[in-house]
Amino acid sequence: MKLFLLLFGAAIIYSSEVLSKQERNVVNVAAYPTKLWKWKLIFFLIHGSFSDDIQTRIRAAMNEIASTTLTHNRPCIRFIERNGPNEFEQNYIYFQPSVGNKSCSSDVGMQGGQQDIFVDDTCWTKPQLMYHTLHALGLWDEHIRPDRDNFVTVHWDNIAEVNRNKFTKLTYESASLLGIPYDYTSLMHIGPYKYANDTNRPTLSVATPGMVIGQSIAMSANDVKKVQLHYHCGVDISHVPQPERLVDCSFERNICNMTNDPSASFNWTRSNTRRDHSNGQGYYVFAEATGNANEIARMVSPTLPPGGYCVIVAYSMSGNDTGRLEIVASDIDKSTVIQVISGRQVPAWEENKTNFISRLSWVLEISAYIGPSQTTGIAMDDVVVYRGPCL
Numbered sequence: 423m424k425l426f427l428l429l430f431g432a433a434i435i436y437s438s439e440v441l442s443k444q445e446r447n448v449v450n451v452a453a454y455p456t457k458l459w460k461w462k463l464i465f466f467l468i469h470g471s472f473s474d475d476i477q478t479r480i481r482a483a484m485n486e487i488a489s490t491t492l493t494h495n496r497p498c499i500r501f502i503e504r505n506g507p508n509e510f511e512q513n514y515i516y517f518q519p520s521v522g523n524k525s526c527s528s529d530v531g532m533q534g535g536q537q538d539i540f541v542d543d544t545c546w547t548k549p550q551l552m553y554h555t556l557h558a559l560g561l562w563d564e565h566i567r568p569d570r571d572n573f574v575t576v577h578w579d580n581i582a583e584v585n586r587n588k589f590t591k592l593t594y595e596s597a598s599l600l601g602i603p604y605d606y607t608s609l610m611h612i613g614p615y616k617y618a619n620d621t622n623r624p625t626l627s628v629a630t631p632g633m634v635i636g637q638s639i640a641m642s643a644n645d646v647k648k649v650q651l652h653y654h655c656g657v658d659i660s661h662v663p664q665p666e667r668l669v670d671c672s673f674e675r676n677i678c679n680m681t682n683d684p685s686a687s688f689n690w691t692r693s694n695t696r697r698d699h700s701n702g703q704g705y706y707v708f709a710e711a712t713g714n715a716n717e718i719a720r721m722v723s724p725t726l727p728p729g730g731y732c733v734i735v736a737y738s739m740s741g742n743d744t745g746r747l748e749i750v751a752s753d754i755d756k757s758t759v760i761q762v763i764s765g766r767q768v769p770a771w772e773e774n775k776t777n778f779i780s781r782l783s784w785v786l787e788i789s790a791y792i793g794p795s796q797t798t799g800i801a802m803d804d805v806v807v808y809r810g811p812c813l
Protein backbone atom coordinates (compact mmCIF):
# COMPACT_ATOMS: atom_id res chain seq x y z
CA MET A 423 0.00 0.00 0.00
CA LYS A 424 1.29 3.38 -0.85
CA LEU A 425 1.06 5.93 1.86
CA PHE A 426 1.11 9.53 0.99
CA LEU A 427 3.12 10.92 3.80
CA LEU A 428 4.35 14.42 4.32
CA LEU A 429 7.15 12.91 6.26
CA PHE A 430 10.79 12.57 6.56
CA GLY A 431 14.09 14.35 6.22
CA ALA A 432 16.71 12.24 7.82
CA ALA A 433 18.28 9.43 5.92
CA ILE A 434 17.47 6.43 3.85
CA ILE A 435 17.74 3.07 5.48
CA TYR A 436 20.05 0.50 4.04
CA SER A 437 19.26 -2.15 6.58
CA SER A 438 17.71 -5.27 5.16
CA GLU A 439 16.07 -6.01 8.48
CA VAL A 440 12.40 -6.56 8.30
CA LEU A 441 10.46 -3.66 9.70
CA SER A 442 7.59 -4.17 12.08
CA LYS A 443 4.14 -3.60 10.66
CA GLN A 444 3.90 -0.33 12.50
CA GLU A 445 7.24 0.81 11.15
CA ARG A 446 6.30 -0.13 7.64
CA ASN A 447 3.20 1.96 7.95
CA VAL A 448 5.08 4.90 9.31
CA VAL A 449 8.35 4.70 7.51
CA ASN A 450 6.75 3.69 4.30
CA VAL A 451 9.59 2.54 2.19
CA ALA A 452 12.83 4.42 1.79
CA ALA A 453 14.18 1.57 3.82
CA TYR A 454 16.04 -0.23 1.15
CA PRO A 455 18.59 0.68 -1.49
CA THR A 456 16.02 -0.26 -4.10
CA LYS A 457 14.25 2.93 -3.12
CA LEU A 458 17.12 4.99 -4.45
CA TRP A 459 16.74 6.24 -7.99
CA LYS A 460 18.62 3.95 -10.30
CA TRP A 461 21.63 5.43 -12.05
CA LYS A 462 21.02 8.59 -9.99
CA LEU A 463 18.53 9.61 -12.66
CA ILE A 464 15.12 10.95 -11.73
CA PHE A 465 12.78 10.99 -14.68
CA PHE A 466 9.87 13.36 -14.33
CA LEU A 467 6.63 14.53 -15.92
CA ILE A 468 4.66 17.67 -15.17
CA HIS A 469 0.90 17.68 -15.62
CA GLY A 470 -0.13 19.86 -18.56
CA SER A 471 -2.80 21.68 -16.59
CA PHE A 472 -0.26 23.60 -14.54
CA SER A 473 0.29 27.16 -15.72
CA ASP A 474 3.58 28.09 -17.35
CA ASP A 475 4.54 29.89 -14.17
CA ILE A 476 4.01 26.82 -12.00
CA GLN A 477 5.75 24.55 -14.50
CA THR A 478 8.70 26.92 -14.48
CA ARG A 479 8.71 26.85 -10.70
CA ILE A 480 8.65 23.05 -10.58
CA ARG A 481 11.60 22.91 -12.96
CA ALA A 482 13.40 25.57 -10.93
CA ALA A 483 12.94 23.47 -7.78
CA MET A 484 14.51 20.44 -9.46
CA ASN A 485 17.28 22.57 -10.96
CA GLU A 486 18.12 24.00 -7.56
CA ILE A 487 18.35 20.55 -5.99
CA ALA A 488 20.56 19.35 -8.85
CA SER A 489 22.85 22.38 -8.81
CA THR A 490 23.07 22.56 -5.05
CA THR A 491 24.10 18.92 -4.78
CA LEU A 492 26.82 19.15 -7.44
CA THR A 493 29.83 17.35 -6.10
CA HIS A 494 33.17 18.76 -7.20
CA ASN A 495 31.44 20.25 -10.22
CA ARG A 496 29.90 16.97 -11.27
CA PRO A 497 26.19 16.24 -11.04
CA CYS A 498 25.28 14.02 -8.11
CA ILE A 499 21.75 13.37 -9.35
CA ARG A 500 20.01 14.40 -12.57
CA PHE A 501 16.40 15.21 -13.32
CA ILE A 502 15.40 14.25 -16.87
CA GLU A 503 12.06 14.88 -18.51
CA ARG A 504 10.48 11.57 -19.41
CA ASN A 505 10.13 10.92 -23.12
CA GLY A 506 8.00 7.87 -22.95
CA PRO A 507 7.88 4.31 -21.84
CA ASN A 508 11.14 2.48 -22.31
CA GLU A 509 13.25 0.29 -20.10
CA PHE A 510 15.14 3.21 -18.61
CA GLU A 511 12.17 5.43 -17.87
CA GLN A 512 9.84 3.01 -16.14
CA ASN A 513 10.17 4.85 -12.86
CA TYR A 514 9.36 8.53 -12.75
CA ILE A 515 7.85 11.26 -10.67
CA TYR A 516 4.74 12.95 -11.90
CA PHE A 517 3.84 16.41 -10.61
CA GLN A 518 0.05 16.60 -10.55
CA PRO A 519 -2.61 18.91 -9.14
CA SER A 520 -3.78 17.84 -5.69
CA VAL A 521 -6.93 15.74 -5.73
CA GLY A 522 -9.13 14.75 -2.80
CA ASN A 523 -7.05 13.90 0.21
CA LYS A 524 -3.94 13.64 -1.91
CA SER A 525 -2.82 17.17 -1.31
CA CYS A 526 0.71 18.47 -1.07
CA SER A 527 2.13 15.02 -0.65
CA SER A 528 4.95 12.87 -1.89
CA ASP A 529 6.06 9.34 -1.15
CA VAL A 530 9.51 8.88 0.29
CA GLY A 531 12.09 7.24 -1.94
CA MET A 532 11.59 5.73 -5.38
CA GLN A 533 8.38 3.69 -5.49
CA GLY A 534 8.58 2.15 -8.93
CA GLY A 535 6.42 3.10 -11.88
CA GLN A 536 4.58 6.39 -11.86
CA GLN A 537 5.12 8.21 -8.58
CA ASP A 538 2.85 11.13 -7.96
CA ILE A 539 3.76 14.37 -6.25
CA PHE A 540 0.55 16.26 -5.58
CA VAL A 541 0.86 20.02 -5.35
CA ASP A 542 -1.48 22.99 -5.27
CA ASP A 543 -1.43 26.66 -4.39
CA THR A 544 -0.80 25.91 -0.73
CA CYS A 545 2.53 24.24 -1.46
CA TRP A 546 3.98 25.40 -4.73
CA THR A 547 6.58 27.89 -3.69
CA LYS A 548 9.96 26.75 -4.91
CA PRO A 549 11.20 25.69 -1.43
CA GLN A 550 7.99 23.71 -0.86
CA LEU A 551 8.38 22.00 -4.21
CA MET A 552 11.97 21.19 -3.28
CA TYR A 553 10.74 19.72 0.01
CA HIS A 554 8.34 17.36 -1.76
CA THR A 555 10.88 16.44 -4.41
CA LEU A 556 13.46 15.68 -1.72
CA HIS A 557 10.95 13.28 -0.17
CA ALA A 558 10.82 11.47 -3.50
CA LEU A 559 14.62 11.32 -3.47
CA GLY A 560 14.42 9.61 -0.08
CA LEU A 561 14.77 12.33 2.53
CA TRP A 562 12.55 12.21 5.58
CA ASP A 563 11.24 14.92 7.80
CA GLU A 564 13.88 15.88 10.30
CA HIS A 565 11.61 15.82 13.34
CA ILE A 566 11.07 12.05 13.16
CA ARG A 567 14.74 11.09 13.33
CA PRO A 568 15.39 8.38 15.92
CA ASP A 569 17.35 10.85 18.07
CA ARG A 570 14.83 13.66 17.83
CA ASP A 571 13.88 13.51 21.52
CA ASN A 572 17.26 15.00 22.34
CA PHE A 573 16.45 18.01 20.20
CA VAL A 574 12.72 18.58 20.12
CA THR A 575 9.77 17.87 22.37
CA VAL A 576 6.56 16.69 20.74
CA HIS A 577 3.38 18.03 22.34
CA TRP A 578 1.11 15.09 21.60
CA ASP A 579 -1.84 16.65 23.38
CA ASN A 580 -2.01 19.31 20.68
CA ILE A 581 -1.97 16.92 17.72
CA ALA A 582 -5.15 15.40 16.32
CA GLU A 583 -5.25 11.62 16.22
CA VAL A 584 -5.25 11.63 12.44
CA ASN A 585 -1.96 13.55 12.34
CA ARG A 586 -0.08 11.70 15.05
CA ASN A 587 1.62 9.33 12.63
CA LYS A 588 3.39 12.35 11.17
CA PHE A 589 5.31 12.61 14.43
CA THR A 590 6.07 8.93 14.94
CA LYS A 591 9.79 8.52 15.44
CA LEU A 592 11.89 6.30 13.21
CA THR A 593 13.94 3.64 14.93
CA TYR A 594 17.71 3.28 14.82
CA GLU A 595 17.18 -0.11 13.22
CA SER A 596 15.25 1.43 10.39
CA ALA A 597 17.17 4.64 9.85
CA SER A 598 20.77 5.50 9.18
CA LEU A 599 21.68 9.01 10.24
CA LEU A 600 24.76 8.99 8.01
CA GLY A 601 26.70 10.74 10.74
CA ILE A 602 24.80 13.94 10.12
CA PRO A 603 23.72 15.80 13.25
CA TYR A 604 20.15 16.82 13.92
CA ASP A 605 19.54 19.95 11.87
CA TYR A 606 17.10 22.60 13.07
CA THR A 607 17.90 24.56 9.90
CA SER A 608 16.94 21.78 7.49
CA LEU A 609 14.50 22.54 4.72
CA MET A 610 12.95 19.24 5.81
CA HIS A 611 12.16 20.49 9.33
CA ILE A 612 8.53 21.39 9.93
CA GLY A 613 7.68 24.54 11.88
CA PRO A 614 6.75 24.57 15.57
CA TYR A 615 3.00 24.95 14.96
CA LYS A 616 2.60 22.43 12.15
CA TYR A 617 -0.46 20.19 12.61
CA ALA A 618 -1.48 22.03 15.79
CA ASN A 619 -5.03 21.58 17.02
CA ASP A 620 -4.75 24.74 19.05
CA THR A 621 -2.72 27.04 16.82
CA ASN A 622 -1.70 29.15 19.78
CA ARG A 623 0.31 26.26 21.13
CA PRO A 624 3.19 24.53 19.35
CA THR A 625 3.35 20.88 18.42
CA LEU A 626 7.12 20.93 18.64
CA SER A 627 9.44 22.87 20.89
CA VAL A 628 13.21 22.86 20.87
CA ALA A 629 15.68 21.62 23.44
CA THR A 630 18.26 24.21 22.45
CA PRO A 631 16.90 27.65 23.34
CA GLY A 632 17.03 30.22 20.60
CA MET A 633 16.90 27.90 17.61
CA VAL A 634 14.50 28.77 14.80
CA ILE A 635 12.81 25.82 13.12
CA GLY A 636 10.74 25.57 10.00
CA GLN A 637 12.57 27.63 7.38
CA SER A 638 11.27 27.48 3.83
CA ILE A 639 14.03 29.16 1.89
CA ALA A 640 16.77 26.78 0.79
CA MET A 641 18.42 23.41 1.43
CA SER A 642 20.75 23.52 4.40
CA ALA A 643 24.31 22.26 4.04
CA ASN A 644 23.24 19.08 5.83
CA ASP A 645 20.35 18.56 3.42
CA VAL A 646 22.86 18.68 0.60
CA LYS A 647 25.08 16.18 2.38
CA LYS A 648 22.14 13.81 2.83
CA VAL A 649 21.50 13.67 -0.90
CA GLN A 650 25.20 13.36 -1.71
CA LEU A 651 25.70 10.55 0.80
CA HIS A 652 22.51 8.70 -0.14
CA TYR A 653 23.56 8.66 -3.76
CA HIS A 654 27.21 7.90 -3.02
CA CYS A 655 28.46 11.07 -4.64
CA GLY A 656 30.95 12.12 -1.98
CA VAL A 657 30.42 15.32 -0.02
CA ASP A 658 30.95 18.81 -1.37
CA ILE A 659 29.12 21.70 0.24
CA SER A 660 31.54 24.40 -0.85
CA HIS A 661 29.03 25.90 -3.26
CA VAL A 662 25.78 25.61 -1.31
CA PRO A 663 24.04 28.90 -2.00
CA GLN A 664 22.22 30.71 0.76
CA PRO A 665 20.31 33.94 0.19
CA GLU A 666 22.13 36.94 1.59
CA ARG A 667 20.14 37.94 4.66
CA LEU A 668 20.63 41.59 5.55
CA VAL A 669 18.15 41.38 8.39
CA ASP A 670 17.55 38.11 10.20
CA CYS A 671 16.19 38.48 13.71
CA SER A 672 14.42 35.96 15.90
CA PHE A 673 14.64 38.32 18.91
CA GLU A 674 16.01 35.50 21.02
CA ARG A 675 18.84 37.52 22.56
CA ASN A 676 18.27 41.11 21.46
CA ILE A 677 16.71 43.04 18.59
CA CYS A 678 19.70 42.32 16.31
CA ASN A 679 20.65 45.11 13.96
CA MET A 680 17.35 46.91 14.29
CA THR A 681 16.46 49.83 16.54
CA ASN A 682 13.36 51.34 18.06
CA ASP A 683 12.64 54.64 16.33
CA PRO A 684 13.03 57.32 19.03
CA SER A 685 10.61 59.57 17.19
CA ALA A 686 7.79 57.03 17.62
CA SER A 687 5.67 57.25 20.74
CA PHE A 688 6.67 54.02 22.46
CA ASN A 689 8.95 51.03 21.96
CA TRP A 690 8.57 47.48 20.78
CA THR A 691 9.80 45.42 23.73
CA ARG A 692 11.12 41.87 23.91
CA SER A 693 8.90 39.39 25.66
CA ASN A 694 8.48 35.68 26.17
CA THR A 695 5.25 35.66 28.12
CA ARG A 696 3.44 34.05 25.19
CA ARG A 697 4.54 31.50 22.62
CA ASP A 698 6.91 32.90 20.05
CA HIS A 699 7.03 32.11 16.33
CA SER A 700 10.60 30.82 16.09
CA ASN A 701 10.24 27.73 18.21
CA GLY A 702 7.18 28.10 20.42
CA GLN A 703 9.14 29.00 23.53
CA GLY A 704 11.48 31.87 22.69
CA TYR A 705 11.30 35.64 22.52
CA TYR A 706 9.44 38.03 20.25
CA VAL A 707 8.84 41.77 20.36
CA PHE A 708 5.54 43.19 21.47
CA ALA A 709 3.78 46.51 21.03
CA GLU A 710 1.72 46.82 24.19
CA ALA A 711 -1.78 48.16 23.68
CA THR A 712 -2.65 49.04 27.23
CA GLY A 713 -1.81 52.65 27.94
CA ASN A 714 -0.89 53.37 24.32
CA ALA A 715 -4.19 54.35 22.68
CA ASN A 716 -3.58 55.86 19.25
CA GLU A 717 0.17 55.58 19.74
CA ILE A 718 2.80 54.13 17.42
CA ALA A 719 5.79 51.87 18.00
CA ARG A 720 8.26 51.66 15.12
CA MET A 721 11.22 49.39 14.59
CA VAL A 722 13.77 50.35 11.95
CA SER A 723 16.38 48.29 10.10
CA PRO A 724 19.86 49.54 9.25
CA THR A 725 20.22 51.23 5.85
CA LEU A 726 20.00 48.61 3.13
CA PRO A 727 21.53 48.90 -0.35
CA PRO A 728 19.38 49.34 -3.48
CA GLY A 729 18.08 46.12 -5.01
CA GLY A 730 15.34 43.56 -4.93
CA TYR A 731 14.42 41.93 -1.65
CA CYS A 732 12.07 39.57 0.08
CA VAL A 733 10.72 40.92 3.37
CA ILE A 734 9.33 38.37 5.82
CA VAL A 735 7.62 39.33 9.06
CA ALA A 736 5.87 36.93 11.43
CA TYR A 737 3.15 38.63 13.43
CA SER A 738 0.33 37.95 15.79
CA MET A 739 -2.48 40.33 16.63
CA SER A 740 -5.26 39.88 19.10
CA GLY A 741 -7.95 42.18 20.28
CA ASN A 742 -10.99 43.81 18.81
CA ASP A 743 -10.17 47.33 17.79
CA THR A 744 -8.48 49.00 14.86
CA GLY A 745 -4.85 48.35 15.59
CA ARG A 746 -2.68 47.59 12.58
CA LEU A 747 0.79 46.59 11.55
CA GLU A 748 2.44 48.55 8.76
CA ILE A 749 5.52 47.45 6.87
CA VAL A 750 7.08 50.41 5.13
CA ALA A 751 10.19 50.95 3.01
CA SER A 752 11.64 54.44 3.24
CA ASP A 753 14.32 56.00 1.10
CA ILE A 754 15.56 59.57 0.95
CA ASP A 755 12.66 60.61 -1.25
CA LYS A 756 9.64 58.75 -0.03
CA SER A 757 8.05 56.10 2.12
CA THR A 758 6.34 53.19 0.40
CA VAL A 759 3.83 51.11 2.29
CA ILE A 760 4.60 47.56 1.27
CA GLN A 761 2.07 45.86 3.51
CA VAL A 762 -0.68 46.78 5.95
CA ILE A 763 -2.10 44.11 8.18
CA SER A 764 -5.21 44.86 10.14
CA GLY A 765 -8.43 43.31 11.20
CA ARG A 766 -6.90 40.03 12.15
CA GLN A 767 -8.31 39.03 15.47
CA VAL A 768 -6.80 35.62 16.01
CA PRO A 769 -3.76 35.37 18.22
CA ALA A 770 -2.08 32.63 16.17
CA TRP A 771 1.12 33.52 14.35
CA GLU A 772 0.91 34.45 10.70
CA GLU A 773 3.74 35.06 8.26
CA ASN A 774 3.78 37.85 5.73
CA LYS A 775 6.13 37.68 2.74
CA THR A 776 6.45 40.66 0.43
CA ASN A 777 8.69 41.40 -2.53
CA PHE A 778 10.17 44.88 -2.65
CA ILE A 779 12.51 46.57 -5.11
CA SER A 780 14.27 49.83 -4.29
CA ARG A 781 16.42 51.89 -6.62
CA LEU A 782 17.80 53.84 -3.69
CA SER A 783 19.25 52.93 -0.32
CA TRP A 784 16.38 52.29 2.03
CA VAL A 785 15.34 51.27 5.53
CA LEU A 786 12.62 48.88 6.58
CA GLU A 787 10.21 50.32 9.13
CA ILE A 788 7.74 48.12 10.96
CA SER A 789 5.12 50.08 12.83
CA ALA A 790 2.44 49.01 15.29
CA TYR A 791 -0.54 51.35 15.45
CA ILE A 792 -2.54 50.87 18.61
CA GLY A 793 -6.27 51.50 18.32
CA PRO A 794 -8.34 53.76 20.58
CA SER A 795 -9.68 51.02 22.81
CA GLN A 796 -6.16 49.78 23.59
CA THR A 797 -7.13 46.18 23.08
CA THR A 798 -5.07 45.12 20.10
CA GLY A 799 -1.52 44.36 21.13
CA ILE A 800 0.76 43.33 18.29
CA ALA A 801 3.56 40.77 18.47
CA MET A 802 6.29 40.36 15.88
CA ASP A 803 9.00 37.74 15.38
CA ASP A 804 11.45 36.34 12.82
CA VAL A 805 11.98 39.39 10.66
CA VAL A 806 14.03 38.43 7.62
CA VAL A 807 15.12 40.55 4.67
CA TYR A 808 17.06 38.69 2.01
CA ARG A 809 18.26 39.61 -1.45
CA GLY A 810 16.22 38.35 -4.34
CA PRO A 811 12.53 37.62 -4.78
CA CYS A 812 10.58 35.70 -2.17
CA LEU A 813 11.19 32.03 -2.78
Ligand SMILES: [Ca+2]
Nearest residue numbers: 672698700705
Ligand atom coordinates in the same frame (compact mmCIF):
# COMPACT_ATOMS: atom_id res chain seq x y z
CA1 LIG B 1 11.64 34.31 18.41
